[in-house]
Amino acid sequence: MAKAARAAKFSPATVYILGGLHREAMTVERATKERLKANQRPNDVVTRVVGHMDLDYFYAQVEEVEDPSLKTRPVLVCVFSGRTNDSGVVSTANYVAREFGVHSGMPIVIAKRKLEGKDPAVIRMDHEKYEEISSRVMETVSQMVDVLEPTGIDEAFFDATSSTGGDFTKANERAEAIRAAVFQKERLTCSIGIGRSKVVAKLGSDMAKPNGTTVILPQDTETFLGALPVSKLYGVGPKTATALGEMSVVTIADLAKAAPSELERRFGRKSAGYLLAAATGTDEDPVVGGLEPTQFSRIVTLKRDTRDPEEVISQLSDGIEFVHGRLAASAKACRTVSAIGILTNLATKTKSKTFEAPVEEAEVIRETALGLFEELGRSVELDFRRVGVRVSGLSGVKDQSSLSEFVGSVR
DNA sequence: TCGCCCTCCTC
DNA sequence: CCATGTGAGGGCGA
Numbered sequence: 001m002a003k004a005a006r007a008a009k010f011s012p013a014t015v016y017i018l019g020g021l022h023r024e025a026m027t028v029e030r031a032t033k034e035r036l037k038a039n040q041r042p043n044d045v046v047t048r049v050v051g052h053m054d055l056d057y058f059y060a061q062v063e064e065v066e067d068p069s070l071k072t073r074p075v076l077v078c079v080f081s082g083r084t085n086d087s088g089v090v091s092t093a094n095y096v097a098r099e100f101g102v103h104s105g106m107p108i109v110i111a112k113r114k115l116e117g118k119d120p121a122v123i124r125m126d127h128e129k130y131e132e133i134s135s136r137v138m139e140t141v142s143q144m145v146d147v148l149e150p151t152g153i154d155e156a157f158f159d160a161t162s163s164t165g166g167d168f169t170k171a172n173e174r175a176e177a178i179r180a181a182v183f184q185k186e187r188l189t190c191s192i193g194i195g196r197s198k199v200v201a202k203l204g205s206d207m208a209k210p211n212g213t214t215v216i217l218p219q220d221t222e223t224f225l226g227a228l229p230v231s232k233l234y235g236v237g238p239k240t241a242t243a244l245g246e247m248s249v250v251t252i253a254d255l256a257k258a259a260p261s262e263l264e265r266r267f268g269r270k271s272a273g274y275l276l277a278a279a280t281g282t283d284e285d286p287v288v289g290g291l292e293p294t295q296f297s298r299i300v301t302l303k304r305d306t307r308d309p310e311e312v313i314s315q316l317s318d319g320i321e322f323v324h325g326r327l328a329a330s331a332k333a334c335r336t337v338s339a340i341g342i343l344t345n346l347a348t349k350t351k352s353k354t355f356e357a358p359v360e361e362a363e364v365i366r367e368t369a370l371g372l373f374e375e376l377g378r379s380v381e382l383d384f385r386r387v388g389v390r391v392s393g394l395s396g397v398k399d400q401s402s403l404s405e406f407v408g409s410v411r
Numbered sequence: 412t413c414g415c416c417c418t419c420c421t422c
Numbered sequence: 423c424c425a426t427g428t429g430a431g432g433g434c435g436a
Contacts (some may be wrong), residue, residue, distance in 0.1 A: 079427065081425090081426065089425065089426050091426075091427085093422075103422055105422060105426080106424090107424040109424070110425095113423085125426090152420075154421085155421095234420085235431095240418075267432090267433095271432070293429075297429075298427085301426070349415090349416095352415080353414095354413060388428095390428095
């Protein structure tokens, strides 16, 4: 496997963390190798080997692979809302574009302004294409690890505890082999983090990108985490970071020392427990494969703002078909249907209905959504800018776990 | 348990 | 300035 890694023609920007104090890029120092060796474990593994794989600037990279001439140009993969010519946002920008301050979520017009005279490639997002490539990558990676848990179209956690015997040297080689295999098959680069928990692995891949690997040894975890700002932690966004700041919690080390009672008061029991565990790298959430989605939704931007139920449903028609299609394709039924409305001021309003027994027909979803939008439209003072439909409370149509529903099912 | 809201994820 | 889309999970009141 190590040979496969070397044979690949991608840049092996392997990064190791030594006590969290500095990063060694491009080469593996002797000292690092010795640290890794000293960490080798026998069969009685007490520490998990958890990895996180993240495809680099995924959508834009796919476009580059398809058309290599794009590599030297700024690339914007965009979601066009269809409202006006260029309304919409940048979904993914390649690193050339990022150099000019362009990032995801940025309005297309703003991004174009920043790239004036830079010959940007503005490409419409092709979700199906990315989905297909993603599936192939996931399949490749799943064959090289114990358990794979995709958490998005471009990322996945994996567990390699038993196949590495808990040996982080082997885990590092495995990570490089995975990156080599993905590159060899798809010409796509990705980044991998290895650590003793999901939180640590995720931070590792983040630090490694683009095109690198970070291994955080169990014994280095505390030092590594401690120096980082809390905002780097998975699950800590702007709101949480601000609230933590009010408690004078800035670094992860601060968080580890924070008063559990105050964390609970501010964030609730579950979140407080998560934050404390994450801060010490002792989060124990296992890597789980074969997870099924628990909801499907589709949100569209209206041609013009309105809260007329008929017009909403008419514009949402394809969206409802799509959601129903997803349901049918996965042989599932739903118990809850929700109407989602995003107002002109971008506030979100939802209304939902839960049935006694699961439903699956497009007609039922449509009629339910219509009723919900009638109520929702009456309850707001502003028009909708975007509207959507969601089905949740999913169950397999032929699910043995819901025998009670079996009675009414076909055949 | 349901219904609704909030926060976060992605750059 | 302009502001997409999908899904997960938690809190909380009823």
